[in-house]
Amino acid sequence: MRNLNENTITQAVINRNEGTQNERLKEIMVSLVQHLHSFAREVELTEKEWEVGIKFLTDVGQICSEKRQEFILLSDTLGLSTLVIAQNHRKPEGCTEATVFGPFYVSNAPELALGANMSEGVKGTPWFVSGTVKSIDGKIISNAKVEVWQSDDDGFYDVQKDGLDHFEGRAIFNTNEKGEYHFETILPDAYPIPHDGPVGKMLQALNRHPWRPAHLHFMITAKGYERLVTHVFKENSEYLDSDAVFGVRSSLVSEWVQHENGQDPYGNRHNTPFSTLQFNFVLNPIVETKK
The missing domain is CATH 2.60.130.10 (Aromatic compound dioxygenase)
Incomplete structure (x- = not known):
């Protein structure tokens, strides 16, 4: 698993998660990884765009409190x-x-x-x-x-x-x-x-x-x-x-x-x-x- 590329990374991640004993978790994670990777390929996601996405999710988490649930919003x-x-x-x-x-x-x-x-x-x-x-x-x-x-x-x-x-x-x-x-x-x-x-x-x-x-x-x-x-x-x-x-x-x-x-x-x-x-x-x- 050293020379991964855009065509082989998805299956490599799925294989790495095979060790879980929770079958429902495995099912969800396989689908999640497949859809996330397909999304990135479909829109040809840039590094800068993904940095903005990570910052957005970070901001959503940081504003959450006992009185405010931004992730629900x-x-x-x-x-x-x-x-x-x-x-x-x-x-x-x-x-x-x-x-x-x-x-x-x-x-x-x-x-x-x-x-x-x-x-x-x-x-x-x-x-x-x-x-x-x-x-x-x-x-x-x-x-x-x-x-x-x-x-x-x-x-x-x-x-x-x-x-x-x-x-x-x-x-x-x-x-x-x-x-x-x-x-x-x-x-x-x-x-x-x-x-x-x-x-x-x-x-x-x-x-x-x-x-x-x-x-x-x-x-x-x-x-x-x-x-x-x-x-x-x-x-x-x-x-x-x-x-x-x-x-x-x-x-x-x-x-x-x-x-x-x-x-x-x-x-x-x-x-x-x-x-x-x-x-x-x-x-x-x-x-x-x-x-």
């Missing part, structure tokens, strides 16, 4: 996240579709009672969200864990705010015996993904915008069912057809009903505008395969 904006999700979450027709996870989820959000306001004290238009969680066969799913998170009406998540020592716009709810969930929050708006870093520079170079349409994140888990990670998007929101992270599905676009004033779903009178959303989720049962 990179995966999202290249459509890779959507591809991986789509091929790993093929569901029967009628199940709620999955979409991108996003970089702003946190695992220790507060658990609140149904009906609670998860954006207490945050400025914005009051928003009342409700719906059900059921199985594809219509079975009610009680005690499903419904994790919800969103931006504020300025487009920022709580984890993006310096000095904030409490959660805003995120919570965990559990469905009742009828499979129902309901809570209060504020209307989020369209917002740009963080674009002050290397991914933002990439989008600018590609003449692409960084904006996402208005949406609400959900992650729903229940015993015996596949986990669902999804969004609900605002009908007629700007950027539905040009979402920077390719996350929109037609089935996830819903009307966010505007009310100029009147009685909210909890019986309280509003003399100012508020909105409501009713969205039902349908989960796919886990099918156990026989060994």
Whole structure:
């Protein structure tokens, strides 16, 4: 293996990796090496271009922190996240579709009672969200864990705010015996993904915008069912057809009903505008395969 050239290097690398005992790792690495080398040959990659590529990946890693995941943004904006999700979450027709996870989820959000306001004290238009969680066969799913998170009406998540020592716009709810969930929050708006870093520079170079349409994140888990990670998007929101992270599905676009004033779903009178959303989720049962 001393006199390798552009025609023999690919197989040499594959042969060098043959010693792994992990068959899945071997399969992935063979394909990765083949595709990477084919890419370099196809575009006739120069040394200078590869130096720029290495610096870009280095910058992506260096900007990552507990509050920022630039590699998720990179995966999202290249459509890779959507591809991986789509091929790993093929569901029967009628199940709620999955979409991108996003970089702003946190695992220790507060658990609140149904009906609670998860954006207490945050400025914005009051928003009342409700719906059900059921199985594809219509079975009610009680005690499903419904994790919800969103931006504020300025487009920022709580984890993006310096000095904030409490959660805003995120919570965990559990469905009742009828499979129902309901809570209060504020209307989020369209917002740009963080674009002050290397991914933002990439989008600018590609003449692409960084904006996402208005949406609400959900992650729903229940015993015996596949986990669902999804969004609900605002009908007629700007950027539905040009979402920077390719996350929109037609089935996830819903009307966010505007009310100029009147009685909210909890019986309280509003003399100012508020909105409501009713969205039902349908989960796919886990099918156990026989060994």
